[in-house]
Structures are given as C-alpha cells and as structure tokens.
Amino acid sequence: MSARVVIAGNWKMNMTPSQARQFISELTPMVAGKDKCDIVLCVPYVDIPAAVEAAKGTNIRIGAENVHFEDKGAFTGEVSCAMLKEVGAEYVIIGHSERRQYFGETDETVNLRTKAALAAGFKVLLCLGEVKEQRLAGITDEVVSMQTKLDLAGISAEEMKNVIITYEPVWAIGTGLTATPEQADETCGVIRATVASLYGEEVAEALTIQYGGSMNDKNAAELLAKANVNGGLIGGASLIPEKFTAIVDAANA
Numbered sequence: 016m017s018a019r020v021v022i023a024g025n026w027k028m029n030m031t032p033s034q035a036r037q038f039i040s041e042l043t044p045m046v047a048g049k050d051k052c053d054i055v056l057c058v059p060y061v062d063i064p065a066a067v068e069a070a071k072g073t074n075i076r077i078g079a080e081n082v083h084f085e086d087k088g089a090f091t092g093e094v095s096c097a098m099l100k101e102v103g104a105e106y107v108i109i110g111h112s113e114r115r116q117y118f119g120e121t122d123e124t125v126n127l128r129t130k131a132a133l134a135a136g137f138k139v140l141l142c143l144g145e146v147k148e149q150r151l152a153g154i155t156d157e158v159v160s161m162q163t164k165l166d167l168a169g170i171s172a173e174e175m176k177n178v179i180i181t182y183e184p185v186w187a188i189g190t191g192l193t194a195t196p197e198q199a200d201e202t203c204g205v206i207r208a209t210v211a212s213l214y215g216e217e218v219a220e221a222l223t224i225q226y227g228g229s230m231n232d233k234n235a236a237e238l239l240a241k242a243n244v245n246g247g248l249i250g251g252a253s254l255i256p257e258k259f260t261a262i263v264d265a266a267n268a
C-alpha cells in the first residue's frame with residue numbers, strides 16, 4: 016500500500032476566528048474536488064470551532080497545533096483531547112520544533128502527547144528534524160532516527176495508521192531556506208527505514224511522511240515528486256489561499 020499524500024497548513028499564532036472563517040470560505044472553491052491528497056488546516060485552539068463550522072461539507076479537515084496528554088487537571092494553559100474532540104478537530108500537530116525550542120518539549124512529552132492523541136482517535140502529525148549544527152556535524156540520520164524511536168515508543172502498528180511523520184529540518188523553518196528535494200527525500204527515507212525496523216516494511220510503506228520548512232508554491236512540485244516525500248506541512252504559505260492552493264495543485268498533478 017502506498018502512502019496517502021497529505022497537504023497540511025500550520026497556521027502557528029496567526030489568524031483570529033473571523034479571519035479563519037473568511038480564509039476557509041475563500042479556500043473552499045479553490046481546492047474543491049482536488050482529492051489526490053488530504054487537505055488539513057491546523058489552527059490556533061480558539062479558531063477551531065469557527066474553522067470546523069466553515070469547513071463543514073468541504074474536503075478541508077481541521078486540526079489543532081498541540082494537545083496535552085492528561086485528561087484534565089491543574090495544567091494551566093493546556094488543552095485536553097476531550098476538549099479538542101468536542102469542538103470537532105480531527106488532526107493534531109505534536110512535537111513541532113517551536114514547541115521543542117520555546118516551550119521545553121522533549122521527546123518524552125512528545126511521546127506522551129502522541130500516545131494520548133492516538134488513544135483519543137486523532138490523526139497525529141508528529142514533527143521531528145535536526146537543527147543546523149546537527150546537519151553540519153553530519154549526524155542528521157542519527158538524530159532523526161533517534162527522535163523517531165523515542166517519539167513512537169509504545170505505539171502499536173495498528174495505531175501507526177493514524178500517524179503522519181513530518182520531517183522538518185529546523186534550519187529550514189521560516190528562514191526561506193528549503194532542504195533540497197534530494198536532502199528531503201534522503202532524510203524522509205531514513206525515517207521510513209527506521210519505521211520499517213520498528214514495525215516492518217508494510218507499515219513503513221503505508222506511512223505518510225511529509226516535508227516541512229519553507230515549502231511554498233514555487234518549490235512544492237519538486238519536493239513532492241520525491242518518492243519518500245508524501246506531502247507537506249506548510250507554515251507561511253498556508254496563510255495565503257493562492258499559495259496554499261498551488262501546493263495542493265502540485266500534489267494533484
């Protein structure tokens with residue numbers, strides 16, 4: 016079974032609920048019927064109800080940008096799986112490098128969040144990737160392989176059906192620097208081989224592995240042409256309907 020292509024936006028801390036509604040009403044006719052990929056928008060928590068409402072009956076699915084692993088309790092500022100379920104989110108990003116860099120997330124918390132989200136029935140976009148110093152030191156393969164193993168610890172082959180791994184080289188995020196298609200393909204290939212070593216070839220082949228990091232309307236086609244790149248997680252370009260649509264188009268070519 017070959018992997019389903021998933022084009023997802025990560026809005027980060029952008030857009031209010033009314034802007035989300037407006038964006039989705041503009042995007043809907045532009046991506047209608049483009050069904051060779053799944054289309055997902057991961058949006059700020061407070062935007063989710065408006066986004067779900069606006070996307071009802073369309074081919075756009077809505078996700079969150081994080082979720083906590085505990086059911087409830089004294090975790091000020093966090094949001095639970097049950098809360099996200101009730102407002103209609105279907106996907107959740109976990110382990111984004113900005114969470115790891117600025118909010119102290121570790122492979123251990125990423126693993127806990129991933130397990131909780133899968134148990135609650137979400138599709139998880141699990142993000143990992145090396146920082147610049149690691150790439151320059153020639154240890155990218157070791158880093159992504161280790162992250163893959165730590166972040167997936169205790170997750171079953173059955174649960175892997177709801178996991179998407181997003182390879183995001185940290186040096187390429189928001190910098191305008193993109194991994195070359197060859198670099199993206201190679202490192203996504205290392206991640207796939209690691210998954211094969213954990214779960215076998217069948218699970219590895221069916222796994223969607225996205226690339227993220229300055230993916231845009233100009234470079235999407237050549238990145239998506241690579242065998243190990245099954246989609247993208249898009250930051251800046253996901254805030255502009257025309258650019259996001261061009262990436263969806265590249266996945267539908």
Ligand code: 13P
Binds near residue numbers: 188189228230
């Ligand atoms: P940019 O596309 O803005 O580089 O962001 C990538 C990213 O972090 C997506 O999660």
